[in-house]
Amino acid sequence: MNQPNLSAFIWSVADLLRGDYKQSDYGKVILPFTVLRRLDCLLEETKGAVLKTNQEMAAMGVNPEPFLLRESRQSFYNTSPLDMKKLMGDPDHIRDNLYSYIQAFSPAVRDIFDRFELHIQIERLHKAGLLYQVAEKFANTDLHPERVDNHQMGLVFEELIRKFAEISNETAGEHFTPREVIRLMVHLLFIEDDEVVGRPGIVRTIYDPTAGTGGMLSVAGDYIDEHNPGARLTMFGQELNPESYAICKADMLIKGQDISNITFGNTLSDDGHAHKKFDYMLSNPPFGVEWKKVEKEVRQEHEQLGYNGRFGPGLPRVSDGSMLFLLHLLSKMRPANEGGSRFGIVLNGSPLFTGGAGSGESEIRRYVLENDLLEAIIALPTDMFYNTGIATYVWIVSNRKPEHRRGQVQLIDASGMWQKMRKSLGSKRKEFSDEHIAEITRLFGSFAEAERDGKPVSRIFRNSDFGYRTITVERPLRDEQGRIVLGQKGKLKGKPQPDSSLRDTESVPLKEDVETYFQREVLPHVPDAWIDHDKTKVGYEIPFNRHFYVFQPPRPLEEIDAELMEVTDRIKAMLEGLRA
Template sequence: MSDTTPKNLANEIWQVADLLRGDYKRADYGKVILPFAVLRRLECVLEPTREAVLKAQERWQAKGVSPEPFLPKEAGYAFYNRTAHTLASIAGAHEDARADLHRYVRGFSENARLVFDKFRFAEQIDHLAEVKLLHLVLSKFADFDLHPSVVSNHEMGYAFEELIRKFAEESNETAGEHFTPREVIKLMVNLLLAPDMEEIKVPNMSRSVYDPACGTGGMLSAAEEFVLQHNPQGNVYVFGQELNPESWAICRSDMMIKNHYAENIKLGNSFSEDLLAERKFDYMLSNPPFGVEWKKVKKAVEDERDNLGYRGRFGAGTPRINDGSLLFLQHMISKMKPVHEGGSRLAIVFNGSPLFTGAAGSGESEIRRWILENDWLEAIVALPDQLFYNTGISTYFWILTNRKDPAHKGKVMLIDARDYCVKMRKSLGDKRKQISDEQIDEITRLYGEALTAASDPEHELHGKVKVFRNRDFGYQRITVERPLKLRFEVTEETLDEICESKPIARAFGDIEQFVSAFKPLVGQQWSTKAEAWDAIRRALVKSGLLWPSGSSFAKALRDVVGVRCPEGEVQTKKGEPEPDPDLRDFENVPLDEDIAAYMEREVLPHVPDAWVDHDKIKIGYEIPFTRHFYVYEPPRPLVAIDAELKLLELEIQQLIGKVAK
């Protein structure tokens, strides 16, 4: 392989798909390519110590002692292989390649075998043998040089992510569930960790990092690299949980190669089966899938919410069923260390929905309220659109901490980084833009100087930052009522409505008799209910009918006889004006503003008879990011538009003239 850049490496490996075409569906290519790529990588990593492992195995077996406890030391890793097989030797032998490959995989230590079990690799081996492709695939992968001296762990991780992306494309799956662009990860790690640089540089310091939707482990690796780059003597312990078996297998194998404790990478749903329930972490970061419903874990989540409240993870509330993004954030908050133990910082990627979705009192609003009232939200950073492979929508970093420094307490920074990008020469899916290293450095600097930039109008980046108090995002959702005003009349349509009214039919039984009593009133109108009721009573008595008791009849009668009218009579209930549901309106009043003053200024000048139903006031929180950075652009002058149209007309006439000739 002449060019081992991660993208080219992934493309070369993916060319194995040419061998599979016809015998495999496109959606199944990855089921072969991914486990073989992992197998070849593990083989290359273990190659320098293979002979030492085999000799140690023979030595301990000769003594009648199980060799397993001693082989990791000989291998130099927490995993090993006890056979003399390689992909090349199996491909070149005349014996049964299927049986040899099965023996080779079973020869790995249990922690590595588990990776291949999750790939369901044995099934793929058997199928390849049945369609007579096993030797071809073995030979192809044996030729890939994936030794660490040729392909670093960083490059291999990137290549695996590219393979996952290709697999997702072929399967019509959501690549965003697996893969976050590396430059986005780098920026995210910078903003998460850079404020703690002094602590990170302390000799022999130890930090834990967690990702509840870790995919192939790209974010965990980037966080570890950042820390070790600034403190080679530091210790970083990574933890993660992943739902997708293929992504989990790649992440786990990567952790084994790096000599991390691979058992810290768990397979399962973080919501219904938190396999790191008792752990707290120094740093957390994640890119959970956008807009993915959580219906499968609805019962587990709601049971925890209802039974444990704030002692569990979801006490603040639950979002709508079609987007579980805020559940991930609550899950991560639950794993923050107490402040007296050093506290935690976390960063998460969201689309725009969690900023504002949900009215006051909804699950989303209550979650935002809980976060802001606890002063955990440090900043929101708006990113350029078209950064991700599976969506072109705008995305945001939310950065939270429970140990804000004094300058940030009670404040939230909004940072507009939407213009920090460059166009890609060739798009990848929906990804048409990327953030350059220089732009990452500039955004990181902007984040560090945000408070200064926001307070100094002369600062070059002043327009990119806004700083607000936590309470500035809160509002009072008030219900503005207006009185129900009616006039009263009987028409032919009224008689039809009476026939269809079930409460009136129940009151009289013989609805036809009631309608007959009403017919003489057709065409009459009354300005007050008292006048209308008096006329209707007289008509009923004249027909030998009595006025039924009960409020349901009176309400039903008013519904068919009453007509809304701005100059009509105000209807009352228990001595108070009755609100008209059709005129009901809602207003969002800033949290610190007096409701009466707001009504006096904004509502009563237009509708003097309006009032607020104080029993229905709700507190809500939303973060209208784009509104705060909106800059009005006046429309172009008509003269300029007219001149441009005339130029276009002239060009069209010239083109038509050329065609005519």
């Protein structure tokens, strides 16, 4: 059964729930039962061997867990003689038997169902007289990996979450990222690392602090499996939404990952992987979401730990916490002398330019650029995400830049590379084809300036090109007779006092000498001005669109006049017709 048909089949369970459940609550039943049936199918072949071994170990008084894991050939097991099919044989005791079956899973799996709060739904379905019918629907759904592989299963979960989010007016995009966007990020992440895709037996770690349902980790794992089956990619993540966390954990469990590496909670206030460093990282943090709820903890870490914590460079405004995730990932980078790290993060346009010199946002950009950590920024098309149509950008950050990239940043404008979807999904109307992903990856890999259809799509800049100094230009205060007022004490004694009403600021590119700029641009217009150097600030911004702007000359005036005359004549003719 293919993924769309499977999703539609599972969705048909909603027909049973209609009337007893609000639409927005369908997912609370369908998601955990889908996971339960998937795990049930995975254990089907080894069920007999597990039960036999469990009895033998119990008789010997030995801890059975390592033996049961070996027999199940999974990273989990179930010691109940029941399974979903057998549950159907006793309709009168379905509730008690289902509880018994779920409790017989290994502890990590029970935690998944606790996060789903499945016990609450079992009671609710039982009271509505629906528990047997719902369980039967799933018992008759074949989710064996020979019929539905792990990749398909991940797509099923995503499709279901998207549907539930849509009907309950939630933001589906908070839970997962479109697969083709992840594929692009993964290609960019690994393109310069021949070792990880070519050397058998190599072990690497990857981390997602906003893991959602685990899509980014899964796609990265699929990429490594395809390019180097002998490599091992150990996955780590953290997720705040209980249902997404439960699905991510189930997905990792099925793939044989250590699910203790997937932690629950708010990454910004409670780092689930404190003091850990990773080889690769991926993240799609929420756009434009305020961080007021965790402000106390974040500010405390910033003020007390400084650069020994995660938020040393600065704090963005409370209305948008996406740059906090950028700082969090920077803190998780393995030191360069231990192999270094590379990560990809999806951000909206705000982190490129919001905040003037000296602001938290500018200081974060300054830290990234002055430490030569930014490899590239790729502009994505609008309407690529399920919950927003705004412009988005992928930042590729690394502390192990190849020699030819050092001191430089590549900007790639991929906003025009897309194909229209056959059917819109929420705000998502556009998608990348495999050819688009290959083209963007090639542009990144070639690290050269390039054009497409006569317009620039790849440009290379020095890190310092994005820096500037904000200088404060003062002019003298004058009395009623127009005489300059001199200071009477302190450091201004005997010097002209500044007139705050005439004060102005100028932005000077970092690569230009301030005095040279001042004499050329300011003094010819205001000869009595001077610079207050104590107020000079350094800032950084990345005006992405400006670097790809192509001037389109206006049409000749004669052509515009001719068109206006033609329209005027048409209107006159219509009025004449009305009078007749």
